[in-house]
Amino acid sequence: MQTKILATLTLLLLNPGLPALAQTPAGEMVFQMHCASCHLAPTSPEIPNLDALAIYEPNAILMALTDGVMRLQAEPLTETDRIAVTEFLTNRKVAAQTTQFTTGMCTAQTPMSKPEAGPLWNGWGADTSNSRYQTTGTTLKDKDIPKLRLRWAFGIPDASQSRSQPAVAGGRLFMGSQSGAVYSLDANSGCTLWIFKAGAGVRTAISVGPIVTANKPGYAIYFTDARATAYAVDANSGRLIWSRKLDAHPAARATGAPTLHDGRLYVPLSAVSEESIAARPDYECCTFRGSITALDARTGTVIWKTYMVDEPQPRGRSSTGAQLYGPAGVAIWSAPTIDPQRGLLYVATGNAYADPQPPTSDAIVALSLATGEFKWIKQILPDVWIMGCDLQSSGGNPRAGENPNCPENVGPDFDFSASPILTRRPGGRDVLIITQKSGVGYALDPDQNGQRLWEYRWGMGSPIGGVWGAAVDKQAAYFAVADIVSPTPGGLHAVDLQTGKRLWHTPPEKPLCVTGQGCSAVQAAALTTIDGVVFSGSHDGAMRAYAAANGKIIWSYDTNREFDTINGVPARGGSIDGPGPVVAGRMLYLTSGNGGLFGLPGNVLLAFASD
16 A cells, blocks of 8 residues: 555664664764665665655655654654654755644634535545545536636645545535644635644544534534544634544554544544564564444544454564564555445455454455444455565565564455445445455445455556545446556556446556656546546546546646645645545545655645636
8 A cells, every 4th residue: 555655665673772872863873773774775675775765855754753654663763863864864954843824814714604505525435435426515517627727726734745635515625634734724715714733644534524512513523643543623613622542552543534424433543554663573563453443423432443353462482582463454544434224334454464364354344333243254365464575585485584574475465445335236236346456346245245246357456555446426436557566557447337347448648747756657546436527646646537438538637846825835746646536516626746655745735616
């Protein structure tokens, strides 16, 4: 997944026993003592060299080391150490963290209107079935798409990755950011109403719902941060209503968005930090467990919590003497899907981190909405994977290498990083649609414990980089091609919902970006559909609209440039990865910029209108 790529772009601290350096250490000394044995001569494509690390914005590396995906590896370092090595790697200064600005603030604070009465995109998938099919919340038609023009741009401060999908409700737009700032904007003009600061970065999509506080009805927004804390914030004022720490494991974080349904908030957790730190031979691998927690949306009280694996048990010691544990892993990278008719919640899971192999990894799991009890599990392609188990350098035997934490059989790291989609086939029967990093899309029967109805190969598959979401309409399922390590990435497929047969395939376009590091035709971002149109973003910085009938490109926009922003923050576009565009009213919103190993950094939210 792309989150795993971010993990490898920061520092793999292989010598935690070394003492922190003096008060004013030289960054090169920190690097030589803690990082050089891995990064000067990488033995795996997952581990970047100095040139690859240098493309990052300094604050992005520092945030990853402080409260991001590499915080476990950075624990031995002082804050001074982290700043010094960051500035050494990037040859640039770390900037002061400033999420406040005065330009572009709204001059009037009008109360939020009822979300259901106007343009609406709520949560990750526009609905709790995660279809990413916008119908009632927009008036845009296929004939309007070629007329889309940029209305305004918003610069996201302190960011080189723009990966929080906006929500639009009640005339407002809500969006998180890499720095932990959450913004409320006027959805039409882009002016800023308020800013809330979470305790860590926020990359989840945001859900909006009614809430009663102090006996007064109102609305709250819900999201989760990179330290596994869930929040309810007053949608009108930006005031904190409640927050809840969901997991004490130091690696726990939220990647997938929480799903709001019938007064409950369902929150998934992942932990890329442990996948990466497990590459260190003396790490006690592994103890994190993926989970889903149901919270009372009004109070934040935990109603139930279900782990995807049993509690890890000792499983011997490594050749370095470290205690080993298992089973572990099985993160949930995406938003849960609600099936009110059957009383079920569906989640898609990732790989295990340690032996023994559990039945829940790389699976679609159905849980009771009421209790969190397992109802059925459909495992597709199970695997155990951690970073640093390079089969090529070890002659095909992971345990012949330097990392004793490696499982007996490694990978292929084909997680499910996208949400299951619950939809109805033309014949009237429900179906679950899911896309996997393996390069295959599936249709599963929710009435037969996930029995496979059809499968469709859309690409070669890739162990690196996520595929963040398919989309459906009334007739078809749409699959974008990531294939990040393939020589031929990118492209879009339309598949008949009933039969799984190809309707059309549009090959990738020639990349719009300048050839070089991060420029690629990869289409890993989640798709979005309206009647007659499919939207797909690309690592080359382009957002393209395809005719749903035949796959012809009817509109495209190149985000690879600097933008004049309504809030005065310098901003530019880059790779589009993770969230897809949001369509609400007569506007389309998208975030651009993903500074990963295979992407171009950026920090802009763009709003388009068909006038």
